[in-house]
Amino acid sequence: QQQVKQSPQSLIVQKGGISIINCAYENTAFDYFPWYQQFPGKGPALLIAIRPDVSEKKEGRFTISFNKSAKQFSLHIMDSQPGDSATYFCAAGFSGGYNKLIFGAGTRLAVHP
């Protein structure tokens, strides 16, 4: 019940295209869903996060879409750039009190010029 399943495992997109990464969670008590971006040799860095009281959150070229009934959320990267090439992790946790983030297995994105 604590798992977060992420797909695809890897993704290749052409420059200017849309990258879409999907995640599904099981625990309906989760109310905080962040996405982290990790470059080789670096630690993960928070990219964008959403709470289930909204269905979509946009920050620049990055958008999270959230479907509470399906227990799914996704990251959309519009106008993908080579500099977006990294590994992306979704996670799920709680916005208040003790937060133990459960991370997905990651998606390795390669944006080709």
Added chain:
Amino acid sequence: EAGVVQSPRYKIIEKKQPVAFWCNPISGHNTLYWYRQNLGQGPELLIRYENEEAVDDSQLPKDRFSAERLKGVDSTLKIQPAELGDSAVYLCASSSINGGGNSPLHFGNGTRLTVT
């Protein structure tokens, strides 16, 4: 602000040897986390500290792993003895409250451990 600092960046040891990792969190962050990231996987929590108290160590293999956070600032994670399966990246993270929506986790660049 300075980020989370970890050392060493890389460590190669033979199995059964001890190893230690060090972490200096972001100034003012009272919550510190140690995560393990296996190759091709997401980070998994090992232990969480609030100030100097370990408040969640349920995922820490206590037969060989130990951690401490003296004075509620820097932290050290130790493995003794190391096993081949301990090869991974060990990430330290910190947050100012509890890492939830109002205070995200800030990760260091990790220590890559290779056990031969």
